[in-house]
Amino acid sequence: MAEDDLRLAELLCALSVTLDLAMAQAPEKSIRSCLVATRLADRLAVDDQRTVYYATLLRHLGCTATTHEEAHRMGPRAGELRPLAERTDVANRRESLTVLRQIGQGAGIRRLQYVARTLTAGEDDILLAICEVGSMLADRLGLGPSVAEALYQNLERWDGTGTPRGLAGAEIHIATRIAEVATQAVIFHSLGEPVQATLTRRQGTWLDPEVVAAYDDSLLADLAEIDVWQETLDTEPRPWSLIRPDRLDDVARTFAYFVDLKSPYLFGHSTGVATLADEAARLLHLDDADRATLRRAALLHDLGRVAVPTSVWERPGELRRADWEQVRLHPYRSERILARSAVLEPVAALAALHHERIDGTGYPRQVKGSELSTAARILAAADCYQALTQDRPHRAAHSPERAAEIVLAEAAAGRLDADCVKAVLGAAGHQVPGRVSRPAGLTEREVDVLRLLARGSSNAEIARELVVSRRTAEHHVQHIYAKLGVSTRAGAALFAMQHGLFTP
Known part of the structure; x- marks a missing residue:
């Protein structure tokens, strides 16, 4: 490690807050999920813990790719639905109807139009775009093909009904399977709902039963007490990812x-x-x-x-x-x-x-x-x-x-x-x-005004000297004060002296 090398995790943990905001989630949701996923990977003795770490931290790297389409399809408040949609099991009719009832909220008489668009369009194009863009951006970050592939599989389901390839079971990258369980655990824990029961209910359909079986609430019990930012940095698998x-x-x-x-x-x-x-x-x-x-x-x-x-x-x-x-x-x-x-x-x-x-x-x-x-x-x-x-x-x-x-x-x-x-x-x-x-963005005319102002000329005298209206002179003086960040003639005079403006 060269002395001036930078830790990639330190940069990406900071920037992951952008992903949280784009998903309408609380800041640090991504790093909390990353921390839980890394603990799960350790418990499961996963070899490639680095991929688990980055695939979970950057899980939503593709989420801005579809905000325009979502707003067009689901209404002006589509972004507010993201937290609900993220925790919704689409195979559960009751949960899906809960999301559907929120479509088009606040759109008035256009609400039915948004509901109709949502029902007829489906989601495959949106979900595919999220996976594709997330994978491409991870590749740009130099995180390697394993992280890019895990992000591409982000929306696959254990039972094979997911997107984009319909992979099932162990065909899905282990990092993706762990990231999903960790993310859902953090979400439901933040809502004060029973995490273990929720995950168990979804195992075998949405979630990997083996990963769910490895989970217990001790994995996130300390999140309210610790500095999750520093803990996530400390937990990055070695060797650390470094960049020049x-x-x-x-x-x-x-x-x-x-x-x-x-x-x-x-x-x-x-x-x-x-x-x-x-x-x-x-x-x-x-x-x-x-x-x-x-x-x-x-x-x-x-x-x-x-x-x-x-x-x-x-x-x-x-x-x-x-x-x-x-x-x-x-x-x-x-x-x-x-x-x-x-x-x-x-x-x-x-x-x-x-x-x-x-x-x-x-x-x-x-x-x-x-x-x-x-x-x-x-x-x-x-x-x-x-x-x-x-x-x-x-x-x-x-x-x-x-x-x-x-x-x-x-x-x-x-x-x-x-x-x-x-x-x-x-x-x-x-x-x-x-x-x-000219310092502070002064124009040549303003320099002329400043010289007169600094010598004690009144607005009327400045106007006569420069053959402009008094109102124009007043505007020049106001702009000069604003540019210099001063409010007195003496302050302006000092600035002029410090910058040698008394001579052309």
């Missing part, structure tokens, strides 16, 4: 794909932002370390999207207040997911800022001015431009030329950094004027 630091981009890119699968409107968004941000950082001469952090933050900036229902992201009209509150929180959720990992903590702080604006009008924290690093300003500009060039439910994609006009207008209005916008546009292949290096 330069492979961190591969992990980040895999989870970018996971997030962007949530809606066809998002396909390629995170990777597109990362490409623009990385090239803009090069044009602005960020050092290699800052550039790498920015690139990874761009890939992972939208992890929190998965906690917001697909029906919100795909709403064709104006967002309702409740929808908007969920949207405003997604950068914060991205930060909290990433901050769980010591390796990803610098990325977390930056990713959380992708919707902030230098005049303080962004979200979720209304950070402004000098509090935003150059990397944060690049990320905001890249995210804005990339989104403008993609279709959204309420509008068609803007042409690159129109998108450039919009982000330049945002810079002129003091919301995006002008230099960073120009760098992003350069990265996108636009011909832009030569870059000027």
Whole structure:
């Protein structure tokens, strides 16, 4: 093990919270299931415990692949049904009817339409997509063919009535059989229901009887007292899976794909932002370390999207207040997911800022001015431009030329950094004027205003000097204060002195 190698489990345990949120489950459900599965594998003397560990931890790696289809088929609250569907035995008529009664809830007169779609369409296409994508993403993570195969078999059943191949009994990967029992145990334990009785009732049909027989409640009795995060890391079978630091981009890119699968409107968004941000950082001469952090933050900036229902992201009209509150929180959720990992903590702080604006009008924290690093300003500009060039439910994609006009207008209005916008546009292949290096995103006109302001000129005097209206001068002053993160003339003067702005 090289000194700077990273533990893959430490990264994936943190990122597994994204899977929990996408499944509308409580954070740490995946790592709890992983811990129970590893204990079961040890009790059963399974040789390949590494596959059990990763196949359970990443059990829901394909779950964003079908959220668009689920919302179309089952209604705007389809995502809320996932916890119920996950614990439902589809061979049990009573349990299946319980799910069916929830289809289309909240859709008003369209509810019957959603019920009809669900009954006529079946589930095979959705279930196959989940298995296929989970397997493909596991392969991208370099986890090996055994983990990829176990995830592909995720929805097989012991009695041979599952998906995608209809495998039965020991034909199903042992890691998949253990993961199912462990996952169901954690789910029913969290609901306060008798786990042993539930598993026993399902053995021989859904679940492997031998795995069920090896289970008892001692395997999860301590979960409320221990640090399950650390315990799961400590339980990873040896030898640990390690990656070189330069492979961190591969992990980040895999989870970018996971997030962007949530809606066809998002396909390629995170990777597109990362490409623009990385090239803009090069044009602005960020050092290699800052550039790498920015690139990874761009890939992972939208992890929190998965906690917001697909029906919100795909709403064709104006967002309702409740929808908007969920949207405003997604950068914060991205930060909290990433901050769980010591390796990803610098990325977390930056990713959380992708919707902030230098005049303080962004979200979720209304950070402004000098509090935003150059990397944060690049990320905001890249995210804005990339989104403008993609279709959204309420509008068609803007042409690159129109998108450039919009982000330049945002810079002129003091919301995006002008230099960073120009760098992003350069990265996108636009011909832009030569870059000027002005601190805090000040425009040349704002530098002129700042010099007068710092010397004590009033708004009226600034207006006369620059031959603009008093109202325009007032707007310039307000934008300058916002960009600098100050609220007094003296603070502005000090900033001007520190950055040598008293001479052209």
